[in-house]
Amino acid sequence: MDFSDTPEEAAFRAEVRAFLEANAEPKSETRTVYPVSYGSLDMLPLAREWQRKKAEAGLVGLSWPKQYGGRALPQIYQVIFDQEQSNYLVPHSVFDIGLGMCIPTMMTFATEEQKTRFVGPAVRGEEIWCQLFSEPAAGSDVAALQTRSVKDGDDWVINGQKIWTSGAHFSDWGVLVTRSDPSLPKHKGLTFFFLNMKSPGITIKPIRQISDSSNFNEVFFTDVRIPDAQRLGAVGDGWKVAVATLMNERLAVGESREPNFADLFRLCRQLELEDGPALRNALIRDKLADWYVQQQGMRFTRFRTMTALSRGQTPGPESSMLKIVNANKRQAIARFGSELLEMTGSLVDPGLSPLKAVMQQALLDAPGTRIGGGTEEILRTVIAERVLGMPAEIRVDKDIPFKDLAKQ
Amino acid sequence: MDFSDTPEEAAFRAEVRAFLEANAEPKSETRTVYPVSYGSLDMLPLAREWQRKKAEAGLVGLSWPKQYGGRALPQIYQVIFDQEQSNYLVPHSVFDIGLGMCIPTMMTFATEEQKTRFVGPAVRGEEIWCQLFSEPAAGSDVAALQTRSVKDGDDWVINGQKIWTSGAHFSDWGVLVTRSDPSLPKHKGLTFFFLNMKSPGITIKPIRQISDSSNFNEVFFTDVRIPDAQRLGAVGDGWKVAVATLMNERLAVGESREPNFADLFRLCRQLELEDGPALRNALIRDKLADWYVQQQGMRFTRFRTMTALSRGQTPGPESSMLKIVNANKRQAIARFGSELLEMTGSLVDPGLSPLKAVMQQALLDAPGTRIGGGTEEILRTVIAERVLGMPAEIRVDKDIPFKDLAKQ
């Protein structure tokens, strides 16, 4: 049990700090959010530029093998990097899905040639990747997907629709899971590909969220052709590849998004209530303490996962817990922080509200956080079944050919 | 929408007040709990005496038909009585189950002669009744009961075990549901009786609860004989009678047991915290307000039920809601109140703690409140299915003969 940096970790932390100091602006009491928001068109070049700088400094893919430009470091180094970076104003990363899920899947399932072709551009921010799994009738139940792939010569022809594809509109490449054989039960007849997102026959339609941003897209496939060489895993083995991709997602769960404890603490330091400074109010202190404890609990849980990884264990469902707790905490803090502002708590105008209305903005964004990447209901079931060994849900669709299921 | 007493209600309220003033001691700031506790042997004669006085004053069975000594008043009159009585120190009632569930069931299913024989003594507190439904393997799932009844001449012979029988040890009579035909599916082969609790073959064993009281009992039946004349409803119709009995229970849900808002408010008025009077503390005010709002919400929900009843509607699952909210509130208040007392919050000695340690006592008693009369999990399912029309639980035991079920 040693929470201190090892000498190697300390050296790396110093390296990261030096890099950040030289290349980014630190957060301040009044500036805590990067000024260019995710949805805006200006953001993309800024994000690419920041990615390029990190890549040049050797600060991307820290845990990857050296042959792919990585440094073969334990996962904890990524945590150190994230910790330090969180003190700076940097563009929203549009590379997380690619580097966290798609490229690791490529590393396991693609050919050497393909890896050589794709890893570098992804690392340097030259190519952006997205992930095409969910469908309108296959949300939590991903394996209920219907998008069809049919072999035609050396190609596969894709028809169907994906949804919730983060960043599809600016992505260059994507990973895709399809149904190649509907006569098999639902988990069996799936096949997995990567594909060029600029292929003919792809139509991308942004989905407007409550917060008015459009991170997600619907992606329509009409006779889109994918060379068989871009298949990952065997025909019919798509579920296995998809599960491996999702497993990588578990590692990608980071610190909770703002507003977190620090934002609320900051707000309360500024705010004068009817009976004195907000920070003197016993109710507010109680809430702050609850959220601090939750936040630290999740932080240290991540560290425990990192330690387990460094001992060669596979990541368990801990990230399910992080998601449940962080998402609910975020929504609760956003509500509490907004309501502390009384009637101005309904204003999202950044110029008219303390902390640039981060609480009100987050209030509109928070419902999505509780759903994206798995609803908390599904995640509780995962914890109950996989961690605690509780009986599985009664399944009525398990061994039936998919095509018959669809008729039910 | 009129919350005021009608002239008739006001007159009744005055009558009740006069009766209480003449016959009982009002609660005070320092005395809020009747000094003789439920479990103690002294309590029984005191409770009988109090019941006799109420009966003589015509204040029992208010809503019953006049022929059974009732006053044929709307249910709201019982609420008025309870409201007024709650301001006085009176013995714990041991008659609620008899008067609230057993006697109403008798009124519907017994012969005129039987009614004439039993109603009066129950009203006057001369005979106490209990209810024998639950069994060790049939808790929430009452219809899974196994206690056997076998016809033998003009009698039925009973063998088996009941559990959670409140007051069995001091009851004179009981209502009992048994399985008369295990070859039928579980809800079908049941038959309902009333019986003398002093019958040969009955063994009663008290169940010790966390709070160290023993309100409940296990009741063992060994070749207990019940005359067929004491059957209520047809042979095999026992489930219908049991459901009617439980329906009466819905009406019997009263105000929440202490500690409630008033107790916590009283405690906080007495308590000085590290930074001043407890009532000035913003956290405490927030909690108090939450519980006040819940308490009033449940109170007015009861009034709405009363109004519906007076319009001839049958009571719905509202009492499920009352039970869920009140039981959780009680446990939460008991915890909060205990913890406000810091290290003395673990002491149950009434002489050493404010309000005679009512918070700590309730802390030990509260887990049972959340379970007895239906767990909150079952009650939520009831609300979802019966009020909201959600799909029923997947049932695997519905149409199978009971005897085959038991083997599963």
Added chain:
Amino acid sequence: MNFDFSDEQQELRSQARRFLEKHCTPAKVNARLDGAPFDRTLWQAIADMGWMGTAIPEEYGGLGLSYIDLCVIAEELGRCVAPVPFSSSAYLATNAILQAADERQKTAWLPGLADGSVIGTFALSEGTAAPSAKTIGTTFDGKTLSGTKLPVIDADCADFAIVVARDSQGRIVLCRADLRQPAVAIEAVDSVDDSRGHAKVTFNRAPAELLAGQTGWSVIETLIDGAAVLVSFEQIGGAQRSLEMARDYSLQRRSFGRQIGSYQAIKHKLADMWIAIETARSNAYYGAWALQNGPAELPVAAAAARISACEAYWFASKENIQTHGGVGFTWEFDCHLYYRRAALLAVMLGSPRIWKDRLIQTLEQRNAA
């Protein structure tokens, strides 16, 4: 005791629901949210139903019904997230005049409010602080108002505002100021719920008229108490609709081969929504009675109604989204309308935190007396 709406009131509810389902569709709310201007046709149609004048005495052009009738309408308006300034005009501005204006003013001003030809709003808040006698900085010099109010809801469509100000003797007064005059600057601001306009309103020596009947902070408190009861019915209407949407979707959507409504995680969540709503409803009924008949009970009853309605709407609207899953947080579905409105109404008359504090204060005073 009779703790339910009367048959006439139930009939009023049915009428209102039929009317609103036809004229006040989610599409209209969405349009407004998306920047469409105030829908005057809808407002006029509502006015033609006579609703704005429900609780205005007949001598001032109203229907002379009770506040309990107005509660029925409030619940139905809340149910369809009506994008109209009803609460600003028919609760706050109207009641301010009823309670604080003199006879001449009532006669002059109420008929226009009753027939909907004039829209009023209420300008109280001046920023992040909970409004109180201490925080009001806007001044009234006897003839003109100076100061900034933020936010003023419905200032985009209101003709006048009842403005809370401090007079030259430091007393809290209510004034009526036309909003369409050069000395009033109205700057629109974005809010979580743009189906109701929000603005920063600056009075720069703007001519205004004192409400000549009553003054003092206690008038404001009673006014807000009454509005809190009415708004609690709007909240309950919205929460109830959220619950129904969640139920309907859960019966239709399938996952892992079953209706999602067959999972206890959903069933029990919906049961909890129902419990929260029924708790709020019971408290709101008591509030309605106190508003109409029990002024001594009003402060406690209004606080209880508001606190539980805020909680119920928050819970129901957020868990409705959650029950819908991915589609719930998009503009394709209407869940967001309710979540937005819940957030707005939770702060519109002061946050639950403030009301809880006031509730306990009132109970302390009552107990001390």
Added chain:
Amino acid sequence: MNFDFSDEQQELRSQARRFLEKHCTPAKVNARLDGAPFDRTLWQAIADMGWMGTAIPEEYGGLGLSYIDLCVIAEELGRCVAPVPFSSSAYLATNAILQAADERQKTAWLPGLADGSVIGTFALSEGTAAPSAKTIGTTFDGKTLSGTKLPVIDADCADFAIVVARDSQGRIVLCRADLRQPAVAIEAVDSVDDSRGHAKVTFNRAPAELLAGQTGWSVIETLIDGAAVLVSFEQIGGAQRSLEMARDYSLQRRSFGRQIGSYQAIKHKLADMWIAIETARSNAYYGAWALQNGPAELPVAAAAARISACEAYWFASKENIQTHGGVGFTWEFDCHLYYRRAALLAVMLGSPRIWKDRLIQTLEQRNAA
């Protein structure tokens, strides 16, 4: 960074669990709860394992291991609701002496604590108030103690108490007083968890010896911080066992033809217990590290560990009973042992409310610095 117990510590845990499962059964806890006297044989058996001396340096007769090792033992003791004065003697009394006594006193007193032949306890609370430098009324005149402590845990079996008192200059000091002497009156009091003795202890000019190393309230705070970390492991051990009991029962008990563990109401409840426990565990690990290596972090780490452990144990112990249904609230099943202990530990070192306030105070100070 390495954020887990070492292999040696895991081995220590296995040993401890095997030992306790054999020697510290629920029957023993129940017996004590039912009035059986302190089980000196069990205490001696634990002493023979060397546990009391885990973190006592070898020169004072201890094993000279770390506090992290002591945390491992604490978790196992909590798991079996051990009815022994371990926390009073091995955390509080021992650490008070380690931190506040002088060399001579340490040499004289620690070996007896390390080998279990002497049992100590800690006398701080004087009634309903949260103990602080202000509230201590017990006085020490240089030679004797006068005052009443309520409650003192484990006073029934302890040989001496470390007593927090005020000296004639008004300073807060720690004194060692024998409990078995005429000038000390020990009156047993009933508690929610009588598997640990509780008493009101009155010192009537009772001879006592000043701990001569350090004085002042800050010594008490550090002492309590350390104990909070250790107790948080006891709480996690108990909470974890509660979860396991709930799971095992839910797999065995059937209702409506299915294991109750197959219903989401139970599955998700248990998942929530697990989340609460893992949150507490992560905070406790940090607390353990801070106790051993990071004194500057200790106040924050101890508060976070204690707050989340109190919450986890409360939640897990009450929902374990709930999962058991009727049998859960009887003495037939062991659920109540954990619920009682959770209630005791939640107030033993001060309520979560007090700790939350202290946590924010520390974060404010840190932020101001």
